[in-house]
Amino acid sequence: MASLFELVRAVKGAQLLGADVDVAHLCFDSRKAVAGSVFFAIPGTQVDGHQFLPQVYQQGCTAWVVETLPMDIPADVTYVLVPDSNEALALAAGEFYGNPSAKLNLIGITGTNGKTTSVTLLFELFKQLGHRCGLISTVQNKIQDRVIPATHTTPDALALNALLADMLADGCTHVFMEVSSHAVVQKRIHGIVFKGAIFSNITRDHLDFHETFDSYIKAKKGFFDDLPSGSFTLTNVDDKRGMVMLQNTAARKYSYGILNAADFKAKIKANVISGLQVEFDGIEIHAQLIGLFNAYNLLAIYATAILLGEDKNEVLLQLSTLKTAPGRFEQLAGPLNKMAIVDYAHTPDALENVLKTIQAIRAKQQRIITVVGCGGNRDAGKRPIMAELAATLSDVVVLTSDNPRFEDPESILDQMEAGVPSEDRIKVHRISDRREAIFQAIRTIAQPGDIVLVAGKGHETYQDIQGVKSDFDDKQVIAEAYAA
Numbered sequence: 001m002a003s004l005f006e007l008v009r010a011v012k013g014a015q016l017l018g019a020d021v022d023v024a025h026l027c028f029d030s031r032k033a034v035a036g037s038v039f040f041a042i043p044g045t046q047v048d049g050h051q052f053l054p055q056v057y058q059q060g061c062t063a064w065v066v067e068t069l070p071m072d073i074p075a076d077v078t079y080v081l082v083p084d085s086n087e088a089l090a091l092a093a094g095e096f097y098g099n100p101s102a103k104l105n106l107i108g109i110t111g112t113n114g115k116t117t118s119v120t121l122l123f124e125l126f127k128q129l130g131h132r133c134g135l136i137s138t139v140q141n142k143i144q145d146r147v148i149p150a151t152h153t154t155p156d157a158l159a160l161n162a163l164l165a166d167m168l169a170d171g172c173t174h175v176f177m178e179v180s181s182h183a184v185v186q187k188r189i190h191g192i193v194f195k196g197a198i199f200s201n202i203t204r205d206h207l208d209f210h211e212t213f214d215s216y217i218k219a220k221k222g223f224f225d226d227l228p229s230g231s232f233t234l235t236n237v238d239d240k241r242g243m244v245m246l247q248n249t250a251a252r253k254y255s256y257g258i259l260n261a262a263d264f265k266a267k268i269k270a271n272v273i274s275g276l277q278v279e280f281d282g283i284e285i286h287a288q289l290i291g292l293f294n295a296y297n298l299l300a301i302y303a304t305a306i307l308l309g310e311d312k313n314e315v316l317l318q319l320s321t322l323k324t325a326p327g328r329f330e331q332l333a334g335p336l337n338k339m340a341i342v343d344y345a346h347t348p349d350a351l352e353n354v355l356k357t358i359q360a361i362r363a364k365q366q367r368i369i370t371v372v373g374c375g376g377n378r379d380a381g382k383r384p385i386m387a388e389l390a391a392t393l394s395d396v397v398v399l400t401s402d403n404p405r406f407e408d409p410e411s412i413l414d415q416m417e418a419g420v421p422s423e424d425r426i427k428v429h430r431i432s433d434r435r436e437a438i439f440q441a442i443r444t445i446a447q448p449g450d451i452v453l454v455a456g457k458g459h460e461t462y463q464d465i466q467g468v469k470s471d472f473d474d475k476q477v478i479a480e481a482y483a484a
Ligand SMILES: CC(=O)N[C@H]1[C@@H](OP(=O)(O)OP(=O)(O)OC[C@H]2O[C@@H](n3ccc(=O)[nH]c3=O)[C@H](O)[C@@H]2O)O[C@H](CO)[C@@H](O)[C@@H]1O[C@H](C)C(=O)N[C@@H](C)C(=O)N[C@H](CCC(=O)O)C(=O)O
Pocket: 028, 029, 030, 031, 041, 042, 043, 044, 045, 046, 047, 048, 049, 050, 052, 138, 151, 152, 153, 154, 155, 156, 180, 181, 182, 183, 209
């Protein structure tokens, strides 16, 4: 139980009307409201949560947090009027769970690409260094070795604080989490105390939500703007917006880079099929991860570990043992020397990086066959760009579906195909059924020794068609194609 007044005391401009009450739960979804909950009415992207107030009242919720006053307020309701109910929810959730973030070494990473890879590697590294750790990521959440399924890259404020409290209760000292741009805008991380914040890179994505690239940049920058002076920031100075991110932060500023002057530098000695040979602070290591972009991920991880006070030699020793995150550049060898690579590249930048990496490490005679699609009800602007990149950087392309959601798969493919340069049309096939596309690519199009990149879904285990998620796992389908 907690007093409503106590829960919202940190919310600027909150006006409590009515007698203070004890609440047993916090909730922002009428479908989960139970008697004794305080209900936060949130204006969303689909509906306005305020419209569910009469319903939650019927369900026994007589404590409300609202941004606007409803017409009729029953006499037994206590309500708090706030300027921003997302912000109020986040602060109340922190208070309800005892502000666990402040008692953990919590590291957050934002950026278009590399978040899951980096937090997963940090989590594994710190476990190997002897710490008890938590992980919050797109693929999964983990408390040491216990898996808690993830529904979002960054959970909502309530789920996030509950998870951090569980991690703390379990004895975790270090937690590594992804911070999505949606989470910053929707204040899912408001009030969370980060010890460190990392910026990986920014390129186009999510413009369905943010509308312009500038507002997407501002959303990511908001993460750093809100950090207190006791935290540290670590930014990629080789990214054009790396320094912009830190312009208004009160936190200590550190940088990493391969091309430009930085506090933490790496030198690439070799980038081959078996991994990377990289030099950090004058010491060369072999890493099992492949591709230049992973050198950036490794450098950010190395720098974070040093900033958290870990021993340099011990960190470098462990870095070389780390393996790729699920669905990130996973290689699956097949019969006739065919090789499939499953990668979560679902943005133009990621696809370009992955294809350039494959070009750099392949043997001359190996052709690249790319199977790729673009998600429905997501940034449509990336569709022609991704198809163009696939066509120009591969020998053969199979355009296919990737979670069409509520859109017509053929219309998504039309938009992708429009980006293919006319001279590359000849290379491009179009098979909207993803299973069929993978089978064709592996069994019919690939010749012995060829490489098939299956991009966009990585670790995902479903295909979302019209809101129905059916089992679909690229790795599983590849294995079936190999065995057929
Ligand atoms: C666009 C977006 O981020 N939407 C998130 C947002 O929902 P919303 O604003 O659309 O909410 P809404 O449906 O309009 O409802 C408004 C309010 O009414 C409430 N409601 C609604 C219906 C009802 O019957 N009763 C009720 O009380 C809702 O609980 C909510 O409080 O808040 C919800 C609750 O926290 C999230 O589940 C939802 O994620 C949706 C499912 C989603 O697909 N989000 C994706 C885009 C997302 O968040 N992605 C990022 C980045 C991914 C990455 O690149 O890695 C992530 O962090 O996962």
